[in-house]
Amino acid sequence: MNKNILDDATQKYIDANLNADVNKIVLAKSSFEKVSSVELAQQISAKKKVQKKLPTWYNTPKIYYPAPLSIEQTSSEVTAKYKSKLAKGNILIDITGGFGVDVYYFAQEIKKVTHVEYNKDLSQIAEYNASILNVKNISFYAGDGIEYLKTTSKSFDTIYVDPARRADSGKVFMLKDCTPDVVSNLDLLLSKSSRIIIKTAPLLDISAGLSELRNVSEIHIVSVKNECKELLWVIDSNTSEEIKLQAVTINDTEKTFSFLQHESNISATFIESVSPLDYLYEPDAALLKSGAFN
CATH class of the missing domain: 1.10.10 (Arc Repressor Mutant, subunit A)
Incomplete structure (x- = not known):
């Protein structure tokens, strides 16, 4: 810097x-x-x-x-603001802090927030910008997020992780191929918090994600202006209920369509007596991704 x-x-x-x-x-x-x-x-x-x-x-x-790649990878303000509402408790850690947009909004909802970022320069930039933005309840640590969790005696009410989806061979889409590998480290994450929020790219197949993860209680599919931006996987250590899917559309207003996983398999009923009309209505990208219209 x-x-x-x-x-x-x-x-x-x-x-x-x-x-x-x-x-x-x-x-x-x-x-x-x-x-x-x-x-x-x-x-x-x-x-x-x-x-x-x-x-x-x-x-x-x-x-x-920071470098343009960090800007490309960071959440937008509207999606960061939405996901901040998913956090619970008084203490949160973001183990993939990046440019610091998500922690900025988490800090509006949570009393104590920790930003961990492997890239020391990016960590310094995020800390400096937080001071300029007058946010005082975020602590910063430059280092590996998984290693931080392994060595700290602290526990957290919520852990947030946004695994990097780039490797030496290019972009990757399976969770186990991302960095950090949340699949292999899920036991560690759950030992430090009862609530985990994982952000993934919208290209990740929901059934593939469910095959890699466990204890998933909610999946939020977030679109902005009809473009699917991210999937948010909420993992609760004590969940016993069926997975809830929430398709969130953010335009001038925010709307949410929620349903349980088994309901996506209910067949639609067509009324044969209705004649074709003038328009074909296509659901929002978040609804299509959710599988509610399969």
Whole structure:
């Protein structure tokens, strides 16, 4: 983290060049002795990416942005705000903290939040931004989240994990192939908390996820403007009820369609006497992903 980027003159330059060609900025000589052209281009590119995705960050002066990949992988504000309502208790740990968007919203609901991030630079950036955003109930630790859980004597009311879906061979989609491997470490997670929230990519097949996990009590399928964004798997150590699926559509308003797992197998009944009308109505992406219309 190059703190010289936060100087007033550098920040003014970044804001003035949000619509500039970053490729030209990379090739040109930097106007600042202690900030390279590549760093300037990275800050400009990242800030442009968050304008709609993270408006709170975009509209807050002197936010420090990480590499573009971290911005791509982070939750949007609307989905982070939704998942914050799923946390329970007073103490939460995010063992894959990243840029810190999720913990920012968890901190609005939970008294004590811990952000663990393997990338030391990203951990430092998230901690700095939290101070700029005036959030004071988050503690930060740079290191491996699974190793942190293995060595700490603490327990938590909720553990949140967003496994990385990239490997040396490219993107992966099975949970066991992600980092950290929540499948192999599920016993550890449940020994530290009775409630686990796992975020996965929407491409993960629900039946495949259920075959890898246990103690799943809820699956939240979240879409924003008819684009399926994420699956949220809620694991409760004491669950004995049937799995509830919740298709959540976030547009100008938020709507939820809930049903139990066995209800997805109920066949639809068609009324033969109804003639075709003028329109074909397609369910929202979250509803389609949930399997409610199979």
